[in-house]
Amino acid sequence: HVQLVESGGGSVQVGGSPRLSCAHIGYTYTSGNSVCISWFRQAPGKEREGVAGIVTGGGTQYYADSVDGRFTISRDHAENTVYLQMNDLRPDDTGTYYCAADVYGTPFFSDALKEYEYNYWGQGTQVTVS
Numbered sequence: 001h002v003q004l005v006e007s008g009g010g011s012v013q014v015g016g017s018p019r020l021s022c023a024h025i026g027y028t029y030t031s032g033n034s035v036c037i038s039w040f041r042q043a044p045g046k047e048r049e050g051v052a053g054i055v056t057g058g059g060t061q062y063y064a065d066s067v068d069g070r071f072t073i074s075r076d077h078a079e080n081t082v083y084l085q086m087n088d089l090r091p092d093d094t095g096t097y098y099c100a101a102d103v104y105g106t107p108f109f110s111d112a113l114k115e116y117e118y119n120y121w122g123q124g125t126q127v128t129v130s
Helices: none
Strands: 003-007 010-012 019-025 036-042 049-055 061-063 071-076 081-086 095-102 125-129
Touching: 003 095, 019 036, 019 095, 036 071, 036 081, 049 071, 049 081, 061 071
Parallel strands: 010 125
Antiparallel strands: 003 019, 019 081, 036 049, 036 095, 049 061, 071 081, 095 125
16 A cells, blocks of 8 residues: 655745655555656646656656646655656646556556556645746
8 A cells, every 4th residue: 555645835926936745655666666656736627637757667757748848757766755846837737736656567658647547646735826
């Protein structure tokens, strides 16, 4: 069982650069047990969408077009944490940001930011841009 705990959200000004953290408890990366951990977000009244993902072994990254070039996902094996560095925030980046884990390895590129790929979810952290 994997527990995911997000932190780092809050109220941010337009153009701000916060960093979200996702601590993964119950999973520690070792060679051969790579998983994919991704960030999703849900704005009020909208469906949840995939934002960015990373494969813990090898570091393959995935980004939604809406954040590519502004957001960077990274992982720290020693800290058992995945980060989402967000730059140049806009009001439409507002939403609840969720961390999710696909424990069955590396997804197909087309599936990497789809909800159905993910087995474990965090509770979310709110980001409000104004």
